[in-house]
Amino acid sequence: MKQFPHCCLLMVLMHFSHSLHAQHVFFGERNLENPAMSIHFDKDGYPYPNRFIADSSLQHSLGSLFTWYQYHGDDFISICATYNYFPETINKATIDQLSDSIIAGWMTRINTESKKFAAVAYYVHGYRKLFKPTVNVSTSVEEFQLLKENLRTYQNPKAYEVEVYWDGTYDCCFSTNHKKNKQLFELFLEAQENAKKVALGLRKVLNLTKKLQIQVVGHSLGAQVITYSLFDPKGATTTIPTPNQANHKLSICLIAPAIDARVFHDYYNRSTPVNADTTDNYRLMIVYNEDDFVLKKKDPKMGVFGPGANGYGKTGLGCNHHNQAKKLKAYFQQHFPKSEISLLDKTALGKCHSLRCYTTGDELKIVSNFLWMWVVWGDF
Secondary structure: OEOOOHHHHHHHHHHOHHHOOOOOOOOOOOOOOOOOOEEEEOOOOOEOOOOOOOHHHHHHOOOOHHHHHHHOHHHHHHHHHHOOOOOOEOOHHHHHHHHHHHHHHHHHHHHHHHHHOOOEEEEEOOOOOOOOOEOOEOOHHHHHHHHHHHHOOOOOOOOEEEEEEEOOOOOOOOOOOHHHHHHHHHHHHHHHHHHHHHHHHHHHHHHOOOOOEEEEEEEOOHHHHHHHHHOOOOOOOOOOOOOOOOOOEEEEEEEOOOOOHHHHHHOOOOOOOOOOOOOOOEEEEEEEOOOOHHHHOOOOOOOOOOOOOOOOOOOOHHHOHHHHHHHHHHHHHHHOOOOEEEEEEOHHHOOOOOHHHHOOOOOOHHHHHHHOHHHHOOOO
């Protein structure tokens, strides 16, 4: 098998050198026999194959499956063979082909197993979420479990649930240490870029989903993964079409979204046969918390120190900074009158940003009803 020469590998490493200080989140050592349906992306949006990959080797590859494949040619060939793909060289084209084969494998399972359900639901976690159990740290796995358990308590149909994991980076922890907090804010900027690339992988998944009713729920920076997968914000450059099946109906819920409201000015920038000026197949709910100290980027005690919602990445929508959420609803009414948008004020939760705060009692009952509205109306 032909592999990249060392000079090219050096160039690849230089390309990724900006993330040397990032704490990547790896999924190569996950339980491959886990019965829950889950899909996993690296920081560049490449899907993880159904193969054990040591975290240590991924660390040496700077969290990049693309780079890992270059260093592990025999493993690459072996992985390809499990997907009935037999390339003769390792390059971007063959790695992309393997990635498409991995996603196709996911979709075979999703589309087969979801036939008995009224909808497919994709759940996307946010920034700084660890995957492996760690003392005193809430993992993405734990929060997904709480989310699913909470949604099942309501008197609505049950969706076929898919957990979407991605490298949103990790480092610990916000404190009174200004220098440490600055590092976390800078890391958030890197995670934002990861989210945009992961979105294109999720876009492929949504395009291949056969179930007509699709629910997409994202927390925090997971909202950026979702928005960039559903439409093309200004400056986005990709040839991958947005979800474009006219009979798909997508219910989208963003919980404490760590994004700016202006991204939705490009809401209709989609490659779709649906005429959104007449009827829109997207429905949107924004769950915001005006006291969320993480989105406000202020210290949790006094709420005074920190760069604010517009510093180190714009996060104002989820905390309704300067009435962003309410202004967005008014913008929809003026520019997208045929598109449904709902706001849910959860400021009563206090300063908490974690998804677990939204997964107790009846906190998500309105969200659940929103997700199933089309089905309840008999549109399924």
